Amino acid sequence: MDRYKKIKLLSRLASFECEKNPDLGRCIYSASTPYGKKPILKVLQSTYCDKNCDYCMFRRDRDSTPRVFISPEDLARGFIELYRKGKVQGLFLSSGIFIHPEITMEKMIDTVSILRNKYGYRGYIHLKLMPGVSLQTIEEAVKLADRVSLNIEAPNDRRLKSIARGKSIKRDMLPLMEQVSKLLKNYTRKTHITQVMVGASGETDEELLKSSEFLYRKLGLNRVYYSAFYPVKETPMESKKPESKLREHRLYQADFLIRDYGFSYKELPFVNGKLPEDKDPKEAWAQANPHLFPIEINKADFELLLRIPGVGKETAKEIIRRRMKSAIRSPEDLRGIRNLRKILRYVTLCGKAFSGKVS
Numbered sequence: 001m002d003r004y005k006k007i008k009l010l011s012r013l014a015s016f017e018c019e020k021n022p023d024l025g026r027c028i029y030s031a032s033t034p035y036g037k038k039p040i041l042k043v044l045q046s047t048y049c050d051k052n053c054d055y056c057m058f059r060r061d062r063d064s065t066p067r068v069f070i071s072p073e074d075l076a077r078g079f080i081e082l083y084r085k086g087k088v089q090g091l092f093l094s095s096g097i098f099i100h101p102e103i104t105m106e107k108m109i110d111t112v113s114i115l116r117n118k119y120g121y122r123g124y125i126h127l128k129l130m131p132g133v134s135l136q137t138i139e140e141a142v143k144l145a146d147r148v149s150l151n152i153e154a155p156n157d158r159r160l161k162s163i164a165r166g167k168s169i170k171r172d173m174l175p176l177m178e179q180v181s182k183l184l185k186n187y188t189r190k191t192h193i194t195q196v197m198v199g200a201s202g203e204t205d206e207e208l209l210k211s212s213e214f215l216y217r218k219l220g221l222n223r224v225y226y227s228a229f230y231p232v233k234e235t236p237m238e239s240k241k242p243e244s245k246l247r248e249h250r251l252y253q254a255d256f257l258i259r260d261y262g263f264s265y266k267e268l269p270f271v272n273g274k275l276p277e278d279k280d281p282k283e284a285w286a287q288a289n290p291h292l293f294p295i296e297i298n299k300a301d302f303e304l305l306l307r308i309p310g311v312g313k314e315t316a317k318e319i320i321r322r323r324m325k326s327a328i329r330s331p332e333d334l335r336g337i338r339n340l341r342k343i344l345r346y347v348t349l350c351g352k353a354f355s356g357k358v359s
């Protein structure tokens with residue numbers, strides 16, 4: 001198989017969404033990077049994998065997965081050609097784990113070294129880290145990539161073991177994440193992320209958000225991505241129901257409260273470990289804490305404003321700007337503020353409530 005065909009196949013297989021569409025152009029996706037949105041080629045070094053994770057299309061025992069490996073030189077050349085033609089502006093390189101995580105990672109690092117050192121490529125690279133590699137290899141990966149990621153897939157080892165025997169977050173992932181976190185202190189724009197599957201391991205929202213809080217606060221992760229489980233045919237989980245996108249969405253909203261708004265997962269209104277699905281988590285939290293409301297909008301500091309349902313960072317800043325000019329006395333003084341109707345349900349303006357009095 002020639003280089004281009006291999007890249008096309010490895011890229012198609014890397015993106016579940018474009019599995020059915022053989023056009024490489026469709027497998028180039030627009031991703032947020034520290035340098036803005038860029039067309040990124042997501043590709044695998046290899047579809048061979050010695051592991052047997054129950055949910056994964058690359059698991060060792062899945063006979064129908066096409067098995068392909070591309071050499072670092074071929075992949076780097078293929079990518080640089082696409083880059084020079086203006087088709088892509090970034091690379092997201094992942095892989096199945098073949099022979100040993102260290103050997104897999106070595107090949108991936110060779111690919112990006114060739115890009116950086118032989119072809120002088122200075123653009124965006126997102127490199128997936130293989131669980132269980134050495135700390136020295138991690139250092140090399142962080143040096144070469146703009147973003148590194150290590151997907152924990154489940155909130156703790158008990159849950160992970162139920163879908164991926166032989167993998168351990170504590171043993172194979174946390175030490176690497178700690179190392180990445182230490183190394184990233186020397187860089188300003190490099191980032192470190194992970195992904196968890198939602199609904200694959202019987203986990204609760206509370207377990208997921210507890211684990212995310214730990215990753216943000218203790219390991220300095222930039223972002224946790226939540227991915228609703230979708231069953232892959234010819235895997236042990238093929239008959240499990242797909243997880244709802246609404247649950248994924250509520251987790252992102254709750255995650256945002258933890259990451260950016262100073263909430264702890266312990267404050268969130270879980271019922272038997274689940275977030276309510278019928279309202280956003282901040283509104284559910286506010287309704288579970290009526291003694292904290294209404295909040296006087298002219299007196300609340302920035303952090304308290306952020307606790308009002310409907311108020312985001314930009315809105316909180318805008319409220320502070322307006323009230324510095326003069327006190328906010330009526331909904332008129334908040335004209336143009338997003339979610340005003342919702343906000344008014346939770347605030348007073350110079351001591352008066354205006355809920356339901358906005359046109």
Ligand code: SF4
Nearest residue numbers: 049051053056059096
């Ligand atoms: S190690 Fe990764 S590629 Fe291999 S089976 Fe597990 S999830 Fe899939």
